Amino acid sequence: xxxxxxxxxxxxxxxxxxxxxxxxxxxxxxxxxxxxxxxxxxxxxxxxxxxxxxxxxxxxxxxxxxxxxxxxxxxxxxxxxxxxxxxxxxxxxxxxxxxxxxxxxxxxxxxxxxxxxxxxxxxxxxxxxxxxxxxxxxxxxxxxxxxxxxxxxxxxxxxxxxxxxxxxxxxxxxxxxxxxxxxxxxxxxxxxxxxxxxxxxxxxxxxxxxxxxxxxxxxxxxxxxxxxxxxxxxxxxxxxxxxxxxxxxxxxx
Numbered sequence: 001x002x003x004x005x006x007x008x009x010x011x012x013x014x015x016x017x018x019x020x021x022x023x024x025x026x027x028x029x030x031x032x033x034x035x036x037x038x039x040x041x042x043x044x045x046x047x048x049x050x051x052x053x054x055x056x057x058x059x060x061x062x063x064x065x066x067x068x069x070x071x072x073x074x075x076x077x078x079x080x081x082x083x084x085x086x087x088x089x090x091x092x093x094x095x096x097x098x099x100x101x102x103x104x105x106x107x108x109x110x111x112x113x114x115x116x117x118x119x120x121x122x123x124x125x126x127x128x129x130x131x132x133x134x135x136x137x138x139x140x141x142x143x144x145x146x147x148x149x150x151x152x153x154x155x156x157x158x159x160x161x162x163x164x165x166x167x168x169x170x171x172x173x174x175x176x177x178x179x180x181x182x183x184x185x186x187x188x189x190x191x192x193x194x195x196x197x198x199x200x201x202x203x204x205x206x207x208x209x210x211x212x213x214x215x216x217x218x219x220x221x222x223x224x225x226x227x228x229x230x231x232x233x234x235x236x237x238x239x240x241x242x243x244x245x246x247x248x249x250x251x252x253x
């Protein structure tokens with residue numbers, strides 16, 4: 001209904017004022033947002049792409065909606081597996097939001113984490129590390145509200161996972177332990193991110209030849225996955241993790 005109303009309203013605005021009038025631009029933005037919420041991403045993409053230049057022209061490069069549009073474009077391109085376009089637009093959004101709110105804002109940190117994770121998915125690990133260190137370097141100045149701390153925790157988790165891949169066990173243990181510490185402080189419920197953190201820190205301890213610590217953390221990961229997925233749903237990771245723990249325990253006997 002919101003999309004239908006915005007679409008009809010936009011036609012009236014354009015007919016009366018023209019497409020480049022500020023009221024038409026604002027109406028176009030509302031219509032794009034309605035399509036975005038409905039996950040009609042192609043329709044949203046078309047409108048966002050048209051109005052971004054007009055927004056900058058009339059409201060300036062540092063208007064919050066300019067940053068939001070870039071973020072929306074980044075998300076849509078990501079869903080289309082157009083990772084270079086996604087990163088490009090997320091970076092533009094990051095630059096504007098940083099200009100508006102400062103580098104310690106939770107929205108800014110969320111964007112940094114988002115960009116870093118796309119780099120991880122596309123195996124551009126060095127670029128991911130560059131972005132993640134932007135957050136961890138700010139840790140002393142980051143606000144103590146839960147959302148800011150959660151964004152810091154996400155950066156720690158991704159960094160730890162990267163260092164597991166790089167087989168740098170001490171760095172992996174350091175960052176994953178920080179993630180787990182914040183997760184406990186925030187009293188986060190058991191979820192897949194927490195399970196992955198315990199699994200990765202377990203693997204890091206095993207790489208560091210601390211098998212007992214490794215098995216202990218892998219068991220925690222296993223319990224979390226079993227809690228999430230239950231007995232009725234045989235999750236492949238649960239079976240694999242159980243087999244790894246059994247093998248490690250046999251080796252220790």
